[in-house]
Amino acid sequence: MKSTLVKYEITPQAPVWAHKVDRWHQLDEVSFAFCEALSRWNDLKEEPKPDLILLALEGASNVADSDFVRSGARSPAKFVYTLPNICMAVIFQFLNLKSRVFCLSRGKDTPAFAREEARFFAQAGKTVWVFSSSPLLEQGSRRVNFECFRP
Amino acid sequence: MEILGYNAISAAGRTSEELLSALLKGAPCSQKALDGGFICPIPKSSEKEMTTVRERLGLYLQENWDRVRPTLPSEISDRLNSGARVAFVFASTKGIIEDFIWTDASDGREAPDPFSAVIDDFLSKEASLNWVLSCGLSNACSSTHVALEYVQELFEQDRMDFAFLFAADLVGPFISQGFQSLKLVSPTGSRPFGENRDGLQLGEGAALFLLAKNGEFSRGLRLTHVRSETEGSSITRPSQNGDGLFRALKSLEAGSLPDLVIAHGTGTVFNDQAEDQALRQLAASGGLDPKTPVTNTKWCLGHTLGASGAMDLAAGCEILKRQKVFRIESTDRPDPKLTMNYLMADRPLPAGPIRKILISSLGFGGVHAGLSLEKTK
Numbered sequence: 001m002k003s004t005l006v007k008y009e010i011t012p013q014a015p016v017w018a019h020k021v022d023r024w025h026q027l028d029e030v031s032f033a034f035c036e037a038l039s040r041w042n043d044l045k046e047e048p049k050p051d052l053i054l055l056a057l058e059g060a061s062n063v064a065d066s067d068f069v070r071s072g073a074r075s076p077a078k079f080v081y082t083l084p085n086i087c088m089a090v091i092f093q094f095l096n097l098k099s100r101v102f103c104l105s106r107g108k109d110t111p112a113f114a115r116e117e118a119r120f121f122a123q124a125g126k127t128v129w130v131f132s133s134s135p136l137l138e139q140g141s142r143r144v145n146f147e148c149f150r151p
Numbered sequence: 152m153e154i155l156g157y158n159a160i161s162a163a164g165r166t167s168e169e170l171l172s173a174l175l176k177g178a179p180c181s182q183k184a185l186d187g188g189f190i191c192p193i194p195k196s197s198e199k200e201m202t203t204v205r206e207r208l209g210l211y212l213q214e215n216w217d218r219v220r221p222t223l224p225s226e227i228s229d230r231l232n233s234g235a236r237v238a239f240v241f242a243s244t245k246g247i248i249e250d251f252i253w254t255d256a257s258d259g260r261e262a263p264d265p266f267s268a269v270i271d272d273f274l275s276k277e278a279s280l281n282w283v284l285s286c287g288l289s290n291a292c293s294s295t296h297v298a299l300e301y302v303q304e305l306f307e308q309d310r311m312d313f314a315f316l317f318a319a320d321l322v323g324p325f326i327s328q329g330f331q332s333l334k335l336v337s338p339t340g341s342r343p344f345g346e347n348r349d350g351l352q353l354g355e356g357a358a359l360f361l362l363a364k365n366g367e368f369s370r371g372l373r374l375t376h377v378r379s380e381t382e383g384s385s386i387t388r389p390s391q392n393g394d395g396l397f398r399a400l401k402s403l404e405a406g407s408l409p410d411l412v413i414a415h416g417t418g419t420v421f422n423d424q425a426e427d428q429a430l431r432q433l434a435a436s437g438g439l440d441p442k443t444p445v446t447n448t449k450w451c452l453g454h455t456l457g458a459s460g461a462m463d464l465a466a467g468c469e470i471l472k473r474q475k476v477f478r479i480e481s482t483d484r485p486d487p488k489l490t491m492n493y494l495m496a497d498r499p500l501p502a503g504p505i506r507k508i509l510i511s512s513l514g515f516g517g518v519h520a521g522l523s524l525e526k527t528k
Contacts, residue, residue: 066259092383105287
């Protein structure tokens with residue numbers, strides 16, 4: 001499993017991966033964290049291409065939802081991130097990838113549930129990628145994880 | 152997958168029969184929204200005093216099940232109640248978050264996910280069933296299709312005997328203000344595929360489907376295949392050449408061509424254009440007769456977001472059972488740039504029997520999906 005802590009900081013200076021995604025400066029916290037992590041996980045391109053991706057966000061889109069409301073509930077740029085599956089489109093832009101995605105949710109058990117499901121799918125002959133993240137911060141940073149399950 | 156039972160609560164009423172009746176009648180179930188445009192809310196009855204979204208969704212889930220359960224033949228009820236493996240999947244975007252979001256001053260990190268409480272409430276009430284798996288699935292407005300695809304996988308892996316698919320989204324201030332901020336809400340009402348379309352109308356819906364694997368307890372309605380594709384196009388717009396949706400539709404199981412299409416058709420300029428392109432590509436590839444009539448439910452029921460696929464599926468089931476097709480009554484002038492045979496207000500209804508229906512879906516985040524529904528008896 002790959003696991004990275006990312007601090008959410010939109011600075012005037014564009015990150016090195018900025019050209020890979022639309023409007024990098026408007027990304028929500030979880031999308032930003034995955035982009036930053038993907039830029040560090042150079043060996044991801046060596047993984048077998050997925051038949052299916054499971055996205056496991058323990059708090060769904062609660063942080064982006066709160067951000068939209070706290071900022072006055074008027075910003076379309078913030079509203080577009082208030083869906084749990086949206087960060088997958090950003091990840092796909094970054095990786096130039098297409099696939100099937102199941103955005104699963106089961107409370108605090110969400111990441112463990114997704115990994116268990118991935119094992120079942122792998123047993124059924126599918127290569128599965130699991131992207132997961134908890135909304136809780138560690139040392140002020142969000143942790144994002146990636147794991148590949150092979151048949 | 153076999154559809155063993157279903158019910159849909161919508162702006163049209165508390166049953167799937169009322170849903171079809173409203174679509175056939177030709178008048179939208181909409182009312183003016185306080186913050187502009189139109190909305191299609193579920194008419195309130197016993198839930199008038201309910202204050203939380205969790206309570207309302209719990210009520211709709213239980214009411215749907217209470218309507219489906221008596222329709223099941225004893226062989227299905229007996230099997231269901233004798234330890235068969237049952238899954239529960241809740242498909243939704245986020246119409247459930249309203250309760251805490253406006254008053255909670257925190258940043259939402261400690262808030263529970265918006266799906267699990269509704270599932271847990273229902274599973275504890277129906278504790279006699281052998282629930283072996285339960286989860287929420289949220290893939291934007293294609294949530295129903297993707298949840299069905301997940302259930303299809305569970306059956307293919309022989310991990311379940313039955314599955315409950317509950318799809319629901321409600322409209323509160325969060326959803327309403329969000330779509331207003333995107334300028335996607337039509338001030339005048341939804342006119343899918345129309346020349347003068349200018350946006351969507353939001354709606355509420357909650358539907359339940361009881362499913363089993365192919366050939367098990369067939370009741371004459373079969374989901375022959377469901378398929379989705381996700382791409383990294385613009386966050387809110389589908390790829391304008393329709394490629395994403397075309398790939399999903401093309402990969403549906405081959406066989407007889409559909410007699411009817413129920414299109415996602417939000418009534419927004421970009422969605423309808425992309426969907427037309429995808430259907431045109433499908434026709435060019437031999438997967439659809441270009442003259443196949445294309446209809447839609449959102450002009451009448453509103454866009455019920457993650458539940459919209461469920462509203463279309465319930466409508467499709469009713470069409471197959473009753474052999475009655477509805478038009479897109481709010482659209483009188485089709486967009487001349489669009490090419491498919493849209494069943495506008497003045498178009499003749501199909502004469503032949505409807506045996507197979509294609510239902511398409513598109514969602515934010517680049518998700519596209521299609522499903523194929525057949526009458527088997």
